[in-house]
Amino acid sequence: MHEMALTESVVALVEDAARSEGFTRAKAIVLEIGMLGHVEPAAMQFCFEAISRGTVADGARLEIVRVAGQGWCLDCGKTVALAERFGPCPDCGRHHVQMTAGDELRVRELEVE
Numbered sequence: 001m002h003e004m005a006l007t008e009s010v011v012a013l014v015e016d017a018a019r020s021e022g023f024t025r026a027k028a029i030v031l032e033i034g035m036l037g038h039v040e041p042a043a044m045q046f047c048f049e050a051i052s053r054g055t056v057a058d059g060a061r062l063e064i065v066r067v068a069g070q071g072w073c074l075d076c077g078k079t080v081a082l083a084e085r086f087g088p089c090p091d092c093g094r095h096h097v098q099m100t101a102g103d104e105l106r107v108r109e110l111e112v113e
């Protein structure tokens, strides 16, 4: 389950922020997770409860925001919706689409006290 490692890096990032910004407790963490990535939000929530225990993120609310897939079609020369990682362009049906969104895993907001 790679969510465990990902969650560890999120908690580590919050701890780093706590050290550099001087807060002692995170109240909420808003995490962006792309729909085309291989991260299971439910697994992430589950791991977070275990991993955050005893850290500044202990008891924090983990909010997960899903980011829809998007790509740049080289043939159409525009941004199109992407339903799967290496999926076709919904307009021309070809596979010359470079993914531009949908693979993210990042902390969008951190609510602290």
Ligand SMILES: [Zn+2]
Binding pocket: 073, 074, 075, 076, 077, 089, 090, 091, 092, 093, 094
């Ligand atoms: Zn196209």
